[in-house]
Amino acid sequence: MWLILNIVVVFWMLIGVLCLQVPPSEFWPAGFVAFSLPVPLVLNFLFLIYWALRRSWLLVLPFAGLILGWTYYARLFAINLGQEIPKEAKTLQVLSFNTHIFNAYDGKQRTASGVSEEMVDWIATHPADVFCLQEFYNNRNTGGYNTAKRIGVRHNKEMYFSIGEFGRKYGDIGIAIFSKHPIIDKGAIHFTKKESINRGVWADIVLEGDTIRIYAVHLQSMSIRAADIENTYSAIGNEESFKKESRNLARRLKRGFIARAVQVEQLLEHVRKSPYPVIVCGDFNDIPFSYTYNQLAAELQNSFVQAGNGIGSTYNGILPFLRIDNQFHSEGLKAYNYETHYEMGLSDHFPISATYVLEPKPEEER
Structure with a gap:
């Protein structure tokens, strides 16, 4: 019986890996199968321990699954100890953070009174060279909540703010890039014709004579509220209610899978044309076991996998345990000191940062 279950788990894992390659925009059920991949990965590891404790030759089966799926295990848990940044290297520290509009919305009432000054000040005084801020909120008419001024102007940083939603009375919302290094070019990637905070923003930043292109991205939200999860759990035991809540969750996930599959292709099309090394960071609203993440990881290196822990x-x-915010980078750069800042818990996302070393070009090594 345990052998049969182990075979089922390995088969499930293989199907999940295959579904990572399938665009949900073309076959949406693949998104759900890929989403479930962490389950067989964990179960396979438990089977490895089980067969090892029994000293059974059957541990060959989960061990083979472990070897074949090692790349995907690395997405679950990273170990990178003792990394040291080379002396005299050109470095760039990047902070990415979905600020949740600095909590400026009080329920359905748009008001600046709820803006968290502590969050604004935490960002403004962070030592990173570049800030990539999603769901960035700025109210030019209220001095205390003019976040662009408090983060950028006061700390001598250049800024590019791409506005997705705006209002003279309530302020602007979008994606902002702040840099202590010069910004020589910038632009936005609009995923739809309709104005939206879901977009990509890029800026070319000069670092000691070299140029790096930074992308700040906010892909389609999962649109799942805490109340949706709670309602589904509370409906367990009531078949009709549980079906209703489960279908609601499934519809929301399906829409997100499809939208992000299209958006990541638009993003990568732009990234491929970059004449400079790139850093792509932001709120991708997808876990590492998704078509979105898989497409990015196929062309770029993930900074958490390269330089994170846990x-x-x-x-x-x-x-x-959801890792939906990420930083990726291209060749020519190497990530160090990736960190998730759990000390800043005022948003519904935790900030992430990493330090990048610009690797010398072949002619510079001579």
């Missing part, structure tokens, strides 16, 4: 969860909400 699970690295970034979602500060009812669902634990």
Whole structure:
């Protein structure tokens, strides 16, 4: 019986890996199968321990699954100890943070009174060279909540703010990039014709004579509220209610899978044309076991995998262990000191940061 279950788990794992390659925009059920991949990965590891404790030759089966799926295990848990940044290297520290509009919305009432000054000040005084801020909120008409001024102007940082939603009375919302190094070019990637905070923003930053392109990205939200999760749990035992709540969750997930599959292709199309090394960071609203993440990881290196430790969860909400915020980088750069800042818990996301070393070009090594 245990052998059969182990075979089922390995088969499940293989199907999940295959579904990572399938665009949910073309076959949406693949998104759900890929989403479930952490379950067989964990179960396979438990089977490895089980067969090892029984000293059974059957541990060959989960061990083979472990070897074949090692890349995906690395997405679950990272170990990178003792990394040291080379002396005299050109470095760039990047902070990425979904600020949740600095908590400026009080329920359905748009008001600046709830803006967290502590969050604004934490960002403004962070030592990073570049800030990539999603769901950035700025109210130019209220001095205390003019976050662009408090983060950028006061600390001598250049800024590019791409506005997705705006209002003269309530302020602007979008994605902002702040840099202590010169910004020589910038632009936005609009995923739809309709104005939205879901977009990509890029800026070319000069670092000691070299240029790096930074992308700040906010992909389609999962649109799952804490109340949706709670309602589904509370409906267990009531078949009709449970079906209703489960279908509601499934519809929301399906829409997100499809939208992000299209958006990541638009993003990568732009990234491929970059004449400079790139850093792509932001709120991707997808876990590492998704088509979105898989497409990015196929062309770029993930900074958490390269330089992080532990699970690295970034979602500060009812669902634990979700890493939906990421930083990726291209060749020519190497990541060090990746960190999730759990000390800043005022948003529904935790900030993440990493330091990048610009690797010398072949002619510079001579």
